[in-house]
Amino acid sequence: MEPKVSVIIPVYNVEKYLGPCLDSILGQTLNNIEVICVDDGSTDRSLDILREYEKRDARVKVLTQPNTNAGAARNKGIQQARGEYLSFLDSDDHFDPTMLEKCAARMDQDGSDVLVFGAKQHNMRTGVISDMPWSLRLDRCPQKSVFTPREVKDYLFNNFQNWPWNKLFLRSFVEQHHITYQEITRTNDMAFVCQALAQAGRISVLDEYLAYYRVETGSSLQQSNHRDPMAFTQAFVETKRRLEQVGLYHKFEKSFLNVVLSGTRTNLYNMKTVEAKETVVRWIQNEMDQEFHVFSKDRSYFYMPDHYDELKDLSQQGEVARQVAAPVKHPKVSVIMPSLNVGRFIRECIASVSKQTLEDIEIICVDAGSTDGTLELLEYAAQLDHRIQVVRSDKKSYGYQMNLGLDAARGEYIGIVETDDWIEPTMFETMYQAAKAQKADMVKCNYHWFTTGQGRQSLPFENLSRCQYGKVFCPRTDDHAIFTTTPAIWSGIYRKDMLTSHGIRFHETPGASFQDTSFHFMVCTVSQRCYLLEDHLHHYRKDNDGSSVHSKGKVFCVSDEMHYYEQFLEKNPQYKKELYAFYLSLKYEKYRWNYERLTAENQWSFMELMHREFQEAYRQGQLDNREFTPEAWENLSRVVTNPIQQFKLTCKTYSTRPNLSQVFPAQVVVESRVEAPKVSVIIPMYNVEEYIAQTVDSVLGQTDDQVEVVCVNDGSVDATLDIVRDIAQRDGRVTLLHQINKGQSAARNVGIQQAKGEFIIFLDGDDMLEGNTVATLYPQAVERELDVLYYDGKSIYDTPELEKAHPYYKTAYEYLAELPDVMTGRDLFCRMKDDRKYRASPCLGMYRKSYLLDKHLTFVEGIVHEDNLFSIQSLVQAQRVAHVTDQLLIRRVREGSTVTMKKTFMHIYGYLTCMTGMYEFIQSREYDQELQRHVSTEIRSLSRQTWNDYALVEDKGACRGKLTPAEDMMLNALMAGAGGGGGFAADEANLIRASWTYRIGSFFTFIPRKIRGGIRCYQENGKEYTINRVKEKFAHLFGR
DSSP, X not given: OOOSEEEEEEESSOHHHHHHHHHHHHTOSOOSEEEEEEEOOOSSSHHHHHHHHHHHOTTEEEEEOOSOOHHHHHHHHHHHOOSSEEEEOOTTOEEOTTHXXXXXXXXXXXXXXXXEEEEEEEETTTOOEEEEGGGSOGGGSOSSSEEOGGGGTTTHHHHHOSXXXXXXXXXXXXHHTTOOOOOSSSSTTHHHXXXXXXXXXXXXXXXXXXXXXXXXXXXXXXXXXXXXXXXXXXXXXXXXXXXXXXXXXXXXXXXXXXXXXXXXXXXXXXXXXXXXXXHXXXXXXXXXXXXXXXXXXXXXXXXXXHHHHHHHHHHTOOOSSOOBOSOOSSOSEEEEEEESSOTTTHHHXXXXXXXXXXXXXXXXXXXXXXXXXXXXXXXXXXXXXXXXXXXXXXXXXXHHHHHHHHHHOOSSEEEEOOTTOEEOTTHHHHHHHHHHHXXXXXXXXXXXXXXXXXXOEEEEEOTTTTSOSSOOBOTTTTOGGGGGSOOOGGGEEEEHHHHHHTTOOOOOXXXXXXXXXXXXXXXXXXXXXXXXXXXXXXEEESOOTTSGGGOTTOOSHHHHHHHXXXXXXXXXXXXXXXXXXXXXHHHHHHHHHHHHHSXXXXXXXXXXXXXXXXXXXXXXXXXXXXXXXXXXXXXXXXHHHOHHHHHHHHOSOGGGOOOGGGSSOOEEEEOOOOSSOSEEEEEEESSOTTTHHHHHHHHHXXXXXXXXXXXXXXXXXXXXXXXXXXXXXXXXXXEEEEESSOOHHHHHHHHHHHOOSSEEEEOOTTOEEOTTHHHHHHHHHHHTTOSEEEEEEEEXXXXXXXXXXXXXXXTTTOOOOOOOSSBOHHHHHHHHHHTTOOOOOGGGEEEEHHHHHHTTOOOOTTOSOTHHHHHHHHHHTOSSEEEEEEEEEEEEEOTTSTTTSOOOHHHHHHHHHHHHHHHHHHHTSOOOXXXXXXXXXXXXXXHHHHHHHHHHOSOHHHHHHTSOHHHHHHHXXXXXXXXXXXXXXXXXXXXXXXXXXXXXXXXXXXXXXXXXXXXXXXXXXXXXXXXXXXXXXXXXXXXX
């Protein structure tokens, strides 16, 4: 009986892996197979191993040939094959035991010529086996298991790879079309596989990973590709010839050219020697487009347009360096080129320097241990151009590398070229001639912003536009403008004697971390004769993701450079005296730029540093507002006096703010002399000079005088602090603390920690307590052993207009209900919700301090509306609470308070934070259906309020910009669910409201609905409030 499958294995010096390979085939669940092993002149024990297997198993057949290549071995195996299907396996790989049975059965079922399946990768160094999803790209195939090549013509060769070992072929199909392997050293399978895929009548796919491809074996052909670097190009040419011969090239041209592009790039970067890489580069420059017309296509033709840009850019470059027989004895310019893993860019860079029209230069390449071929290419270039010397740095530090270059330099001037950039051929000649003509210490020019993504672009950038061209000047004494330009130290040359005499060195911090900044400041400081050229002579690459300017995690590198320059000024006091006030404006701009580029998570730590350093400069009297723009001075003033507010205004994501009570700790201005007060009344204060004396007096005037007043001044800029300080000096029951403005939550939390009383009352800085508050509450709380005792309040209005605009607050703090003497907090909350009288105000309760501390109850800091979350958490967790109907709080409604102020991001963020906190709180508790229902209604109420307030926010873009993606998604869902802001739910709701059935139903139910609403309003709020609400509704309805 003829075998079902012939498995063909080319073998060459694989004694280590040959046994497992053969075992994986002979152990297949499909027994009716033959295994044809073709030894390609092995010099190890491979042939002996084959002979042993041939003796043990009759299905094994061993053929031999002199060492030729795997393509010839496979062709020899095909000639001897008798199976219905052909399978190919490399001798260091192996198959899944079920592979042949599954694949043959599928091909029998589908009647296909070729079947493709997935492969796994077996890393021999790590032992890890992982999927290779690129071996079978089903996402770009028709959604069926068998199809024709034309159905996938644009991706035919890219979907399945040009490997034979993850495929099964019908032998009669292969023989009919005379499909053979190309007999070359590498890539000999490409023409075979591509021809088979293109000529197949039907292709099957099996979505399973059934082959195992070994990597990191140390012996694969890819690892020795430098021995025949052009083999892959021969494979491209032969594949194209075969496709043209059968009239299929134009049908599959797009897929094939994408293989050519990706294959060329892969082979280029996998070459192990510089000589082999340069051979491939010359083919790209001279033959690739001539043969395949790749670069005449638009970049959009290719699946990886960035790879297209990269190779097209390379095709337009010349030799890596000119032939120069000997180094220059007395170089005019020493060009220092620091490098680390810039293999993609170094070739163009070194060529542009080597080919300068100023030939009397030396080129000092300082490499910090590149592993991507950069070092090898530099050494190759040095063999061609003997002006190039390669220095190996033992540290990965830009500053250290540059100092090595300075130490090695012999030139009259120093030039710098970053190794991912390139320069115009005349750059150093133009600058050197100007330097000599003007006797300049420093010459600088403009440059281009250069990119290769989206096509090659080089746009001129006027870095020196604020300066004077063509005129010698001293930057320190004549014109400071050059200090303010981008450092761009590579766009200049510097007299070496000037650097040496002033001890100018680079800061040797790790990595490439803005060391150019301090160097730029130092050379501008010491240069007596500076000369600027308008020419654009340097091309600065903007699309190198590895550049330090893109490293948002380098938080303090810029400040390190500022400190390095400050050390330089300390050593040169004459320069410090002339420049320091101006320098601080430069420092602020550098810090501002750095702060804005940092990731959200790192911004606060840098804001703290800004605050400390500029606050110290302010205390020393070193800040001069004349050196700053008005906007910069305003922002700097906030950094000095109120960094938290500045962070709030400028941060990227507000949730990255710190725990405010732990930064810039509050200072105790006056500490109360009372030892064990019954009650501590905590009053956060911010700019309440008009009301604070009345507020504090209402506490100190209690009929039970065993009270303590803890006043926390939250960065007030009016007379609030002075007023309370005077009161504290007269009354020993007052504790006064001062902190920078952190918000009411942080102030209250500080107050809780400072309070000495057995119980705590929270009071806002513009409200008051009735004189009998402590006398009424304290005895009941002690007698009933309460955690919290709640009470009522009343509102007073600053103006009649406010009373008219906010009638709700007249009765908002009343709860006239008969309740048990003691309840759980959970029961009181549910009862209040049932009665529609729940109030989210901590100022309507007296809290046992030990209860707050035991439950770790604090206010969420840095938000407004924090009362909503605190009130639920402190109420629901309490085991013993009570409520009295005494109206003891006098609540002031005034302009500028939280309830009347203009709506901003902080209002929206506060609501979102509270809703999230409520949800997490209720989910953390044992399930309670009634409690969850009432908390859910509170969350819905906050949702509606959020929607209402969001409509009043003027800059919605800035508002959303400070949210995390999760917070923004929550806001989107909230807007849609509340009926505003768009989204599917809102659109659907609008369609329903626009329908005639909805309008008719609304018409007939309008009056009954309004009557029921009016009755409920009257029952809850009384006659006067209900009448006012009706008036407001009618005014809105008729547009008055």
